[in-house]
Amino acid sequence: MNRTPKAFLISDGICLLLLLFFLFALPKNLFKSPTSFVVEASNGNLLSASIAKDGQWRFPVADSVPVKFKSCIIAFEDKRFYHHFGVDFLAMGRAMRQNLKAKGVVSGGSTLTMQVIRLSRKQDRTIWQKLLEMMLAFRLEFKYSKEEIIGLYAANAPFGSNVVGLESASWRYYGRDAKSLSWGEMATLAVLPNSPSLVHPGKNLAKLIKKRNDLLDKLVKLKYIDQTTANLSKLEPVPGKPLPLPQNAQHLLNRFKTERNLLNINSTRITSTLNENIQLKVSYILKRYNNRYRANDINNISALVLDARSGEVVSYVGNVYQPDDPLLQSHVDMIKASRSPGSTLKPLLYASMLNDGFILPHTLIPDIPTQIAGYSPQNYDLGYDGAIAADKALSRSLNIPAVKMLQQYKYERFYDKLKKLGIGTLNQPADHYGLSLILGGSEVTMWDLANTYMGMVRTLNHYNTYKGLYNPADYHPAVYVKQTHKGEADVQRNSFLDHASIWSTFNAMEEVMRPGDEGLWEQFSSSQRVAWKTGTSFGFRDAWAVGVTPDYVVCVWVGNADGEGRPGLVGIEAAAPVLFDIFRLLPNGKWFEPPVTKLKKIKICKQSGYKAGENCPDAVEEMVPPAGEKTASCPFHKIIHLDRTATYRVTDQCESVTSMTHKSWFILPPAMEYYYKIKNSDYKLLPPFMAGCDPTSGNVMELIYPKNGASVYIPLELDGSRGKIVLNAAHRNAGSKIYWHIDNEYVATTTNYHQLAVSPPAGKHTLTLVDENGERLVQVFTVLDKDKKKK
Known part of the structure; x- marks a missing residue:
């Protein structure tokens, strides 16, 4: 029986439909059920997983x-x-x-x-x-x-x-x-x-x-x-009750959940960069310290370890994970949390000022009572050095020199620099933070802080690799997902911080808070060289320690996730011991190689740390960052005129020029000198003027507190009576008398140590100081009304 063309068409159509059905019946994604999020260590072993x-x-x-x-x-x-x-x-x-x-x-x-x-x-x-x-x-x-x-x-x-x-x-x-x-x-x-x-x-x-x-x-x-x-x-037993899955990287697992789309990863499983052995040991260290700190109601601790060579995360412990006690808030990933950085930004300011030619490594910085627009920073030990080398101010984490440095550098410039370096939590304009930016007045995350320091380490590590050039990718954040392909280096001539400034900063940081004053030498003794910095936020809410070697960056935070402060929660005591215990886990490599072609040899004044001027008697050659050539010459060495015995200062009114001895003398401003001479016994005061000389030197007195134009508040004492403010002045000449006047009325006379407790009424006042030679110093200050203070 012959088939008609129509029958052929129908049969062919049916065959085509069956073929199409066969081809397309299978869905593109066979299984659409949600899957568990899984984080594996770099060796493929399971670290953490969550239920689908x-x-x-x-x-x-x-x-x-x-x-x-x-x-x-x-x-x-x-x-x-x-x-x-x-x-x-x-x-x-x-x-x-x-x-x-x-x-x-x-x-x-x-x-x-x-x-x-x-x-x-x-x-x-x-x-x-x-x-x-x-x-x-x-x-x-x-x-x-x-x-x-x-x-x-x-x-x-x-x-x-x-x-x-x-x-x-x-x-x-x-x-x-x-x-x-x-x-x-x-x-x-x-x-x-x-x-x-x-x-x-x-x-x-x-x-x-x-x-x-x-x-x-x-x-x-x-x-x-x-x-x-x-x-x-x-003979082997069969399973009974299901076992809990490992929870050895729970905070990284949660981070992966939130960032999976940004990472452009389709699977809910990643092979991370975490070293399983180090991750488990870091977790154990944190648990050990957490058990100790909880006796002081300090409940949370976290640590981040980065491989500076590869730019990968080695260990990520966002908190000591304790899900059975929700009050401890151990679920909060403190590596991502915004917290006050305390002093941990000070090395970045030091490096920036070296990089931009504002200071040299040992430049003397004022360390005296300071009030700037109503803001009065205090050192942790409440003392003053008068003047201190910039690197020593960093190593001792002194607040007043840091504020003085930021005042010179300008907080707007530092704010911009921090943003370029990768601090992404500066959401307010620069004026919102002001000078408090250097003392923890902003917020940072452990992630940003550790990555910023890693960028500095990688820049220095690549000094030879890139032949003195810079790769902006060195400041890219660390990766925690194992990658097989890495992009080509796009090197440039300039960077945020030059090799020499970073190298000088790490040298200064190697001495940061070194044991001795703190009595913690045994605790921190180690053959490994580490550049490190601690930090403590206002109100003892955050304790920090960050350390770097050419191979690793370690950042530790200790505190309470809810922000509650606790006595004793300071970086040197709470975070630094953890930092060094973690470094003991890590391989010990060579120290940073000096970037010799990026260092300039210039003459430095040994006493002041400034570029040597024509009056510096003791100049030494040092290798400094190239911008050091732009810094000012030493302002503290000046030529003074002495009699022929070099015992008294003279002028041409009492000694002939031909009989004078001319000598370079290290002279600090009165307020700096007042404190500096106490801690530096080799500091030589200016000789007195010869009798009969009429000095016209000026600037022999300086008011330490309050500064000109300052506003002060006088609190009430415990018994309800009105308190007093302590006026403080410095005089160049030991044994000099100062006569104090407030609003042109004589108040008192002081000798040697010029301090005076007074209780002037609210309002604006004129303070006049007169010494026995008739030198005058006139300044104004305002006493705030208590009602205005409340407002």
Whole structure:
């Protein structure tokens, strides 16, 4: 019978539709169920995992399936898996005969490929669904390899309770990675997808053991294992109660959850850069210190370790994880939290001023009582040095010199520099922070702080690599996801901080708060060279320590997540010991190589640290950052005129010029001199003037407190009476008298130590100081009204 053209068209159309259905019946994403977030260490071992959104423990599909599981599941479910195209007709026929004979379903005959389709569709088991599964199984075999199909099965098969997939089952039942399981353990897991209800504490134990043992015997018959291995495997216990999964990087896991889209990662699993051994040891160190600090109600501690060579995160402990006590707020990732940095930004200011030609490494900085627009910084020890070298001011973390340096550098410029260096929490304009920026008046995160220091380390490390040029990528944040490809270096001639300034800063930081004054030498003794800095925020709310070597950056924070301050919560006592315990875990390498071609040799005044001027008698050559050539010459060495015996100062009114001795003398301003001479016994005061000379030197007196134009507040005493303010002045000549006047009325006379306690009324006042030679100093100050103070 001949077919008409119309019949041909209909049959061809049906065939085309069937073909299209076959081609497109399989969805692009076979499994759409949510998966657990998983963080692995750099060696592939599990660090942390979280349950999927639907309440199941379901890991993403693994790259490979253990050979033992393949052998077990193929022996148990689908002996001819590698020899069929999705449907095993021999097994199907055998199953039909067994079911007819038993007058019920005793065998399914489904291949692993068909079971993958069934797991993805979750439909009722009917004849039509079975036929559809067979067709889709054929299609699956065309699209996926056998290894991919068994991988899909291993990742999505049910293993009892809320456990889905081989990997999560291995961790939940045995507390280990699937690759490390024995034949007996793997055989136990292989029989579970067929009967997942067998895993139940205290129930079905005999049935589970029998199924496992039958499979072990089958493995012997198929020559996967020998009889001895099977016999030993039968003696192994079967799992009972599910085990908790590791929680060794819980805060990084949560960070990955929030940043996965930004990282452009499709999977919910990452192989991180974390070193498992170091991560576990750092966690142990933090727990040990946390147990000690909690006696003082200091509940939280965190640490971040970065590999400066690779730019990778080595250890990430956002907090000591204690989920059983929610009041401790251990879930808060303090590495991401914005906190006051205390003094940890001081090295960045020091480096910036070296880089921009404002100071040299040992330039003397004023350290005297200071009031700037109502702001009065205080040193931690409440003392004053008068003047101190910039590097020593950094090493001792003195606040007043830091404020004086920022006042010179300008806080607006430093604000811009911090932003360029990677401090991303400066959300207010520069004027909002002002000079308090250098004393912790802003907020930073551990992440930004550690990455900024890592950028400095990487810049110095790459001095030879880039032949003296700079790579802006050195300041890019560290990565915590293992990467195989790294971009090409795009080097430039300039950077935020030059090699020499960074090198000088790290040299100064190597002496930061070194033991001696603190009595902590034994605690910090180490053969490893570390440049480090501590910090303490106002109100003892945050204790910091950050340290660098050419290989690593370590940042430690101690405090309370809710911001509660505690006595004794200071960087040197709470954070520094943790820092050095962590450094002891890390390999000890060489120190930074000096960037010799980026250092300039210039003459430095030994006493002042300034560039040597023509009057400096003791100049030494030092290697300094190149911008050091722009710095000012020494302002403190001046030529004075003495009599022929060099005992008295003279003028041409009392000594002929030909009889004078001219000598360079180190002269500090009166206020600086007042404190400097106390701590520097070798400081030589100016000789007195010869009798009969009429000095016209001026500037012999200086008011230390209050400064000209200052506003002061006089508090009430405990008994309710009005208190007093202490006026403080310095005079160049020891033993001089100063006559004090307030609003042109004489108040008192002082000798040697010029301090005076007074209680003037609220309002503006004129303070006049007159010495016995008639030198006058006139300044004004305002006493605030208590009501205005309250406002």
